[in-house]
Amino acid sequence: MTDVAHPELVQAIGNGADVADRELERVDDALLLDLYRALVLLRTFDERAVIYHRQGRIGTYALYWGHEAIQAGAALALGREDWIFPSYRESAIGLLRGMPAATILQWWRGHPSGWWNPAEYNLGSICVPIATQVPHAAGLAWGKRLRGESSGALVFFGDGATSEGAFHEGANFAAVMKAPLVLLCNNNQWAISTPISAQTRAARLADKAVGYGMPGVTVDGGDVLAVYEAVREGIERARAGEGPTFVEAVTYRAAPHATADDPTAYIDPDRVEAERARECVGRFEGYLRRAGVLDDETAETVKAEALELMRTGIGLAEAEPAADVGEIFAHAYADPPPSLERDLSELRRILAQ
Amino acid sequence: MSVALEAKELLLVEAVNDCLHVEMERDPNVLVLGEDVGRAGGVFRATAGLLDRFGPDRCVDTPLAEAGILGTAIGLCMAGWRPVVEMQYDAFSYPALDQLINHVGRYRWRTRGGMDFPLVIRMPYGGGVRAPELHDDSPETFYVHPAGVKVAIPSTPADAKGLLAAAIRDPDPVVIFEPKVMYRSARQPVPEGEHVTPLGQARLARTGTDLTLVAYGAMVPLAERAAEEISASVEVLDLRSLKPLDEDALLASVAKTGRVVLIQEAARTCGYMAEVAAILAEKALLDLQAPVLRVTGYDVPYPYWQLEDAYMPSVARVLDAARQALEF
Numbered sequence: 234m235t236d237v238a239h240p241e242l243v244q245a246i247g248n249g250a251d252v253a254d255r256e257l258e259r260v261d262d263a264l265l266l267d268l269y270r271a272l273v274l275l276r277t278f279d280e281r282a283v284i285y286h287r288q289g290r291i292g293t294y295a296l297y298w299g300h301e302a303i304q305a306g307a308a309l310a311l312g313r314e315d316w317i318f319p320s321y322r323e324s325a326i327g328l329l330r331g332m333p334a335a336t337i338l339q340w341w342r343g344h345p346s347g348w349w350n351p352a353e354y355n356l357g358s359i360c361v362p363i364a365t366q367v368p369h370a371a372g373l374a375w376g377k378r379l380r381g382e383s384s385g386a387l388v389f390f391g392d393g394a395t396s397e398g399a400f401h402e403g404a405n406f407a408a409v410m411k412a413p414l415v416l417l418c419n420n421n422q423w424a425i426s427t428p429i430s431a432q433t434r435a436a437r438l439a440d441k442a443v444g445y446g447m448p449g450v451t452v453d454g455g456d457v458l459a460v461y462e463a464v465r466e467g468i469e470r471a472r473a474g475e476g477p478t479f480v481e482a483v484t485y486r487a488a489p490h491a492t493a494d495d496p497t498a499y500i501d502p503d504r505v506e507a508e509r510a511r512e513c514v515g516r517f518e519g520y521l522r523r524a525g526v527l528d529d530e531t532a533e534t535v536k537a538e539a540l541e542l543m544r545t546g547i548g549l550a551e552a553e554p555a556a557d558v559g560e561i562f563a564h565a566y567a568d569p570p571p572s573l574e575r576d577l578s579e580l581r582r583i584l585a586q
Numbered sequence: 587m588s589v590a591l592e593a594k595e596l597l598l599v600e601a602v603n604d605c606l607h608v609e610m611e612r613d614p615n616v617l618v619l620g621e622d623v624g625r626a627g628g629v630f631r632a633t634a635g636l637l638d639r640f641g642p643d644r645c646v647d648t649p650l651a652e653a654g655i656l657g658t659a660i661g662l663c664m665a666g667w668r669p670v671v672e673m674q675y676d677a678f679s680y681p682a683l684d685q686l687i688n689h690v691g692r693y694r695w696r697t698r699g700g701m702d703f704p705l706v707i708r709m710p711y712g713g714g715v716r717a718p719e720l721h722d723d724s725p726e727t728f729y730v731h732p733a734g735v736k737v738a739i740p741s742t743p744a745d746a747k748g749l750l751a752a753a754i755r756d757p758d759p760v761v762i763f764e765p766k767v768m769y770r771s772a773r774q775p776v777p778e779g780e781h782v783t784p785l786g787q788a789r790l791a792r793t794g795t796d797l798t799l800v801a802y803g804a805m806v807p808l809a810e811r812a813a814e815e816i817s818a819s820v821e822v823l824d825l826r827s828l829k830p831l832d833e834d835a836l837l838a839s840v841a842k843t844g845r846v847v848l849i850q851e852a853a854r855t856c857g858y859m860a861e862v863a864a865i866l867a868e869k870a871l872l873d874l875q876a877p878v879l880r881v882t883g884y885d886v887p888y889p890y891w892q893l894e895d896a897y898m899p900s901v902a903r904v905l906d907a908a909r910q911a912l913e914f
Contacts, residue, residue, distance in 0.1 A: 316664075345698060348696055348697065349697070349698075349700070350697050350698065350700025350701060351664065351697055351700065351701060352700060352701055353700070357664075358693065358696040358697065361688075362684065362688045365657065365684060365685065365688060365689060367657070368653065368654050368656075368657025368658045368660070368661065368685070369657055369658070369660045369661040369664070369689070370661060371654075371657075371658050372657065372658030372659060372660055372661020372662045372663075372664070372665070373661035373664045373665050374661070375658060375661065375662065375665075376661060376662040376664070376665025376666065376667050377665050379617075379643050379665075379667070380665060380666065398653060398681070399653055399654075399657060399684070399685075402649070402651040402653050402654030402657065403654060403657060403658070405649055405651065405654065406648070406649060406651065406654045406657075406658050409648075409649055410658075560698075563698070563699065564694060564697070564698050564699040565691070565692075565694065565695045565734045566694070566734060566736075566758050567694065567699070567702050567757035567758050568756065568757055568758055570736075570786070570829060570830035570831075571830065572830070572833075
């Protein structure tokens with residue numbers, strides 16, 4: 234599966250040949266189809282976003298092609314009351330919480346309407362600086378526990394993030410404060426051009442969990458069921474007051490880091506081709522067909538619905554009126570200093586000339 | 587805004603402590619977190635008694651991790667808390683600047699006003715206490731510059747209580763720098779009970795007609811001592827609130843005196859008083875009868891403490907600048 238040794242990699246999806254599929258407890262056909270819809274929705278968003286970027290309709294875009302199993306498996310293992318803290322790699326995860334595609338597209342179009350109120354979706358803002366969202370998630374989960382609420386949180390970050398101080402401080406805080414948190418590491422083995430071998434000498438990133446006194450598990454990040462199962466276990470443990478869990482989901486970044494990146498300079502194209510051949514949406518589709526849960530008609534319907542959602546989304550995004558310059562000054566303070574009002578009126582005067 | 591009728595004589599650090607007791611009693615969403623704030627009551631005892639009174643959930647000894655403290659405080663806000671963070675010392679706060687600049691000052695904006703982040707950072711700052719390296723910094727400029735963050739610095743025990751109370755009640759993130767050299771320098775009257783000094787209002791510490799000395803924090807009593815020795819009528823303006831700045835009070839004083847000396851303990855280049863000087867250049871040109879002068883720390887690392895008195899703005903340096911301004 235990968236170029237690092239992962240003998241203990243947890244999987245549920247077989248290969249249709251010598252490796253058998255595994256049935257999960259408390260996972261019925263309806264949930265399997267929900268997971269499929271989530272995967273297709275995320276995949277469709279990502280592929281359309283790249284096209285929109287090439288058409289000049291959205292700005293620089295960070296791809297997550299091949300990471301959908303991690304995102305869908307995690308999001309569906311949580312309750313709606315549980316918070317999610319995404320990095321930019323999970324920019325579209327709001328789709329799984331009912332956020333309009335237009336909102337996320339507007340984020341990538343740099344329009345203010347792309348920024349949401351986290352309390353509306355229990356979804357933190359897209360976090361750009363690496364690993365800095367980990368302490369936020371730890372603090373929120375800790376704060377929920379202090380309030381006696383039963384909800385928890387999940388934070389996404391990449392393999393490179395585990396080198397950052399913010400990851401360490403956030404993980405340690407979560408453990409010390411018994412925060413109901415799942416730390417979900419998307420180990421796609423690349424931080425832009427830096428391979429995991431240049432990032433750490435740890436045999437498994439999940440081994441870092443030992444240092445924080447929390448359980449760590451490594452799962453196949455291309456296996457939506459394995460991710461679902463591990464996150465469900467982590468969040469149930471969290472809700473039971475047993476503190477945080479580290480889940481390492483191993484995958485491979487078989488796409489550029491972002492639209493501005495040209496990975497041919499540093500990545501092995503044969504490896505990329507091999508990884509793309511076993512991408513996560515197709516693997517789950519194979520599982521569902523072997524289980525008799527998915528037929529051609531349903532698959533076509535799900536894909537058509539996702540495409541329609543994107544067509545609607547980009548249409549709404551592009552129909553949005555241009556942002557007013559007042560937005561520049563509007564939200565930095567609840568109680569802004571008077572200088573901002575003066576700056577805005579001066580700007581309006583000059584723009585009106 | 588004070589509802590108290592009585593005042594008691596308190597040290598500046600006792601006024602901080604009194605404020606925390608009053609505000610935590612008033613609002614059950616206020617919690618205090620930081621290094622050694624619980625069992626020890628803070629290395630300066632600013633948080634003494636809070637653990638016993640409010641329990642370990644609201645007075646939290648944290649791991650030794652400044653970015654983690656400030657980062658988790660953001661999450662605590664999202665869970666409905668109003669965290670008051672103690673940074674143990676000025677220079678030890680720098681690991682938290684990533685969280686401050688990238689998140690504390692931006693998260694409300696990012697939510698388009700959907701969520702408030704009513705957190706407070708308070709920290710002892712400044713030199714003159716014969717301390718080891720990096721226990722002496724005046725980092726206010728680093729905190730004033732990022733958007734979305736307010737900054738205040740008291741120079742009296744009453745303002746230490748009042749400004750901190752205002753910060754705790756403010757819907758926006760506020761940083762309070764407490765002049766550690768003044769923590770135990772003098773007892774002064776502090777209103778009992780709830781006492782709020784609004785942000786954005788300067789204080790005339792002394793009125794005069796010939797020269798304005800502008801200062802904040804530990805430089806205010808220095809300016810007052812210098813004013814005593816100047817043979818002219820000297821006004822001392824205590825800015826108290828660096829952001830928002832009380833521009834009206836600044837411009838009114840300079841309109842009256844026409845001569846101004848700006849005093850800050852921090853190093854000169856791009857220090858806070860450079861901003862004040864720029865405002866005077868923009869808005870007070872016709873009132874000025876002399877160049878705007880600054881007395882500041884120097885553009886070098888804060889020195890070995892045997893030399894710190896020579897580094898710090900002193901009465902002699904203020905008198906020298908005042909003479910230049912008055913004789914121009």
